[in-house]
Amino acid sequence: METTTLIEQLPEVTAAGVAIKAILILAIISAVAGFGTYLERKVLAFMQRRLGPTHVGPYGLLQIAADGIKLFTKEDIVPQHANALIFKVAPVITAATAFIALAGVPVFPDFTIPEFIPVLGGTFVPSIASDVNVGILFVIGMMAAGLYGPLLAGMAQANKWGIIGAARTAIQFLSYEVVTGLSLLAPIMLVGSLSLIDFNEAQSGGFTSWFIWQQPVAFVLFLIAGFAETNRTPFDLLEHEAEVISGYATEYSGMRWGMFFIGEYANMITISILAAVVFLGGYNDFGFIAGWIMILFKVAFFFFLMLWVRAAWPHVRPDQLMWLCWKVLMPIAVINVVVTGIVMMV
Amino acid sequence: MENFLASLFTFQGFAFYLFSFLTVILFWITVMSNNVLYAMTSLASGMVLISGFFFILGADFLGVVQLIVYVGAVMALYSFAMMFFDATREIKEKNTNGAVVFVLGGLSALMLVLMFAAPIHSESIQALYPMHEGVGNAQDVGIVLFTKYLIPFEVAAVMLLVAMIAGIILAGKKMDQSLTEMMDEDAGEDEILKQKDEK
Numbered sequence: 001m002e003t004t005t006l007i008e009q010l011p012e013v014t015a016a017g018v019a020i021k022a023i024l025i026l027a028i029i030s031a032v033a034g035f036g037t038y039l040e041r042k043v044l045a046f047m048q049r050r051l052g053p054t055h056v057g058p059y060g061l062l063q064i065a066a067d068g069i070k071l072f073t074k075e076d077i078v079p080q081h082a083n084a085l086i087f088k089v090a091p092v093i094t095a096a097t098a099f100i101a102l103a104g105v106p107v108f109p110d111f112t113i114p115e116f117i118p119v120l121g122g123t124f125v126p127s128i129a130s131d132v133n134v135g136i137l138f139v140i141g142m143m144a145a146g147l148y149g150p151l152l153a154g155m156a157q158a159n160k161w162g163i164i165g166a167a168r169t170a171i172q173f174l175s176y177e178v179v180t181g182l183s184l185l186a187p188i189m190l191v192g193s194l195s196l197i198d199f200n201e202a203q204s205g206g207f208t209s210w211f212i213w214q215q216p217v218a219f220v221l222f223l224i225a226g227f228a229e230t231n232r233t234p235f236d237l238l239e240h241e242a243e244v245i246s247g248y249a250t251e252y253s254g255m256r257w258g259m260f261f262i263g264e265y266a267n268m269i270t271i272s273i274l275a276a277v278v279f280l281g282g283y284n285d286f287g288f289i290a291g292w293i294m295i296l297f298k299v300a301f302f303f304f305l306m307l308w309v310r311a312a313w314p315h316v317r318p319d320q321l322m323w324l325c326w327k328v329l330m331p332i333a334v335i336n337v338v339v340t341g342i343v344m345m346v
Numbered sequence: 347m348e349n350f351l352a353s354l355f356t357f358q359g360f361a362f363y364l365f366s367f368l369t370v371i372l373f374w375i376t377v378m379s380n381n382v383l384y385a386m387t388s389l390a391s392g393m394v395l396i397s398g399f400f401f402i403l404g405a406d407f408l409g410v411v412q413l414i415v416y417v418g419a420v421m422a423l424y425s426f427a428m429m430f431f432d433a434t435r436e437i438k439e440k441n442t443n444g445a446v447v448f449v450l451g452g453l454s455a456l457m458l459v460l461m462f463a464a465p466i467h468s469e470s471i472q473a474l475y476p477m478h479e480g481v482g483n484a485q486d487v488g489i490v491l492f493t494k495y496l497i498p499f500e501v502a503a504v505m506l507l508v509a510m511i512a513g514i515i516l517a518g519k520k521m522d523q524s525l526t527e528m529m530d531e532d533a534g535e536d537e538i539l540k541q542k543d544e545k
Contacts, residue, residue, distance in 0.1 A: 141413040
């Protein structure tokens with residue numbers, strides 16, 4: 001119970017600390033999203049025996065800056081018959097909900113700003129911006145609300161590809177949401193709490209106490225649902241280029257499209273953190289490696305896994321996704337919950 | 347009036363009035379708008395904002411459940427809107443007869459009066475199942491649900507089961523045929539065309 005005493009010793013969380021944390025999350029995750037596009041292109045390229053971006057800067061590193069300039073300076077077009085208000089609101093919903101979801105998960109270690117810095121010196125910046133005691137449900141709910149971005153974007157743009165993209169958003173959401181909830185239910189039953197900190201505490205006993213060993217089925221189910229939740233291949237039906245041009249994002253350009261993009265990458269990071277905290281031991285120390293380095297490793301691994309899967313797997317069709325979620329994954333998830341319950345009772 | 351201003355400048359008071367104002371406006375748009383997209387979007391955002399009230403009252407669990415349930419439910423409603431209407435156009439509504447509007451309007455007004463008058467009797471209202479200190483929201487909800495409200499809970503479960511079975515029966519006339527397999531055999535299109543011809 002060393003860790004609980006540690007938490008009690010932590011300084012009080014002030015409003016200033018939370019505000020600094022929020023700004024940090026916004027700035028760093030946005031930057032990481034930009035860098036993530038570079039990584040994605042490089043990793044995909046190496047897996048497919050290509051070079052990826054090479055021309056701008058050393059190893060193509062300045063490609064991010066070039067992309068940024070392009071995004072910011074591109075003409076912002078609102079189609080003639082589109083519903084302009086909803087069209088403009090939709091990308092904001094995606095980006096905002098992605099960052100609100102990040103408020104509920106532990107991002108970066110906590111620290112205290114040194115005293116010598118004027119005004120803000122001595123402020124304690126927490127690890128979780130908003131420590132709600134139903135953290136895991138809050139994050140899932142917020143990410144679910146984020147799906148309104150693609151849905152509204154598709155419906156507002158008066159474009160057939162957009163409508164198809166929006167319809168696919170709805171069916172994808174209704175398919176995976178059940179699996180996400182049911183797969184998380186089993187570990188929630190084991191911990192008996194919805195707080196992500198309690199999840200972390202429950203796995204503080206080292207490598208063998210990770211929930212992936214007790215709940216391998218739930219882990220795999222959660223991962224599959226997570227891929228659907230973040231619109232990653234093999235479930236990127238919403239903007240499947242070969243079938244629906246760009247789906248919900250067909251008519252978007254410039255920064256509005258950029259906001260969808262940042263939202264998607266922020267969601268990838270949120271799902272990675274959630275998977276790491278719930279199944280892979282969270283931010284507990286691992287041998288001599290500090291906890292905050294461990295969670296960075298784990299998040300980086302899941303991020304890489306998403307790119308790896310994208311390089312290795314083809315897309316699925318919408319009906320295949322529905323079949324998979326409702327007829328295969330959901331029954332397995334229900335059986336997993338029942339078995340977990342029986343094992344806990346006996 | 348002074349009480350109102352004093353409560354407005356506390357954190358909870360400000361959040362409450364902000365959420366109430368926005369919720370009322372959004373649901374007003376839901377009822378009054380001729381545009382499907384505006385109506386549905388304001389309905390969804392109104393439902394999300396209602397969860398804010400639960401958070402203000404410290405009922406985090408109920409707040410999150412409100413969020414998750416209604417986000418999903420309204421999303422399903424959107425898919426119907428998508429099927430039946432052109433989302434970017436306004437819809438001509440048929441004017442229903444005046445008597446119905448009169449009665450419904452009167453009832454709503456009565457409800458509003460009752461709601462605003464309710465605080466007069468606030469002393470006589472007691473919480474029968476107050477929150478337990480140190481027990482989480484989820485546990486409290488569970489205890490009440492499986493003791494006092496067990497029968498309504500079970501009835502709701504049975505009703506949902508009935509609705510699900512009815513839905514499956516209505517929609518599942520061709521459940522034994524898999525669309526995927528039909529496409530794989532490259533016979534799907536022909537069969538669908540044949541059915542259309544028969545009709």
